Amino acid sequence: MDRANWWVIDIIGPAILLIVLIWLVMRRRSTGKDGRTEQATHDLYTEEEQRRREGTDKAEK
Numbered sequence: 669m670d671r672a673n674w675w676v677i678d679i680i681g682p683a684i685l686l687i688v689l690i691w692l693v694m695r696r697r698s699t700g701k702d703g704r705t706e707q708a709t710h711d712l713y714t715e716e717e718q719r720r721r722e723g724t725d726k727a728e729k
């Protein structure tokens with residue numbers, strides 16, 4: 669019985685961990701391709717540039 673438990677720990681445990689890691693990587697890649705991050709960054713830079721031109725950016729000089 670002791671040998672069977674170690675087989676589960678040595679073989680099945682890392683296999684399950686590998687499957688979970690692959691799933692997480694694939695899930696992350698599939699959700700990051702809609703361009704929301706790039707658009708949000710562009711919007712933020714546009715707002716900062718507008719505040720800088722208006723002089724309301726409170727930048728230290």
